Amino acid sequence: MVQQRLDRAQIVEAAIAFVDGCGLDELTMRRLGTALEVEAMALYRHISGRADLLEAMVDELIDGLFDDELMTEDSRSWEEYLQRVANATRKLAVAHPRIFPLIATQPPQAPWLRPPLRSIRWVEDFLSSLQAFGFSDTEAVGAYKAFTSFLVGALLLQASSMTPEALGEEDGASSQTDLSEYPTVERLQDLLMEDHAQREFDDALDDLIERIRTSTEK
Incomplete structure (x- = not known):
């Protein structure tokens, strides 16, 4: 296998692309090395192991x-700041649906870091901005x-x-579920399948902003 010069940033970027395409369960140092056309041991010069790699991807x-x-x-306002952060994070989740669950569940480096804004840099920016x-x-931490x-x-x-797994795209066709024993679900299936994710996200964000506004005005 041809060896090439690598650095930590290239390995992390390749790992993100690998998981986007193949899923988190498929990620191993050996498979990532194959994708980068290097021996797996070459990765260990920059990454101590899979756990270190996952943390680096999240960061x-x-x-x-x-x-x-x-x-x-x-x-121009704290409401606009929250809307910007929320929608930037939503774009990240939509762009990397196979990785976002890792962002939400990977243990943080400190117990007071909360996913998905789980870096000290983000906590500093969020609290100082508010x-x-x-x-x-107290209000900033509560928010x-x-x-x-x-x-x-x-x-x-x-x-x-x-994810492709949830959408049934891994085998090139959507899976069909027999709903004949569930007449109400079968009748309302089209309504259940309607996608209003952006509107629902915006409505929930507006509700949260209103709750924060009310709590700060007491």
């Missing part, structure tokens, strides 16, 4: 949110906890439902 994607076009402009708009320490819980709840199910 890369989460810190990459700062480069999203929604985050490169200053927000405090710049007049939030107290961080409520906001991250909202993101995980709203996006984890959505991302999981978008």
Whole structure:
């Protein structure tokens, strides 16, 4: 196998692409090495093992949110800031549905880091941004906890439902379920299949913002 020069960033980027295409369960150092056309041992010069690789993938994607076009402009209000962060995170979940569950469930480096905004850089940006708009320490921390819980709840199910496995695309055809014994579900199947994910996400975000606004006005 031809050896090539690699660095940690290239390996992490390749791992993200691998999981996007093949799924998290398929990721091993050997298979990733094959995808990069190097021996698996070459990866260990930069990555200590699979656990280190998974953590690096999560860090890369989460810190990459700062480069999203929604985050490169200053927000004029705390409500706009939350909307920008929420929609940038939703874009990440939609772009990487096979990895987002990892982002939501991978143990953080500190117990007070909450997925998906699970880096110290994100906690600093979130808390300082809200405090710049007049939030107290308690209000900013409370908003961080409520906001991250909202993101995980709203996006984890959505991302999981978008994977090729969930969509039945792995074998090139959608699976059909016999609903003859469930007449109500069968009758309402078309309504159940309607996709209003963006509207539902926006409505839930508006509700959260209103709850935060009410709590800060007391």
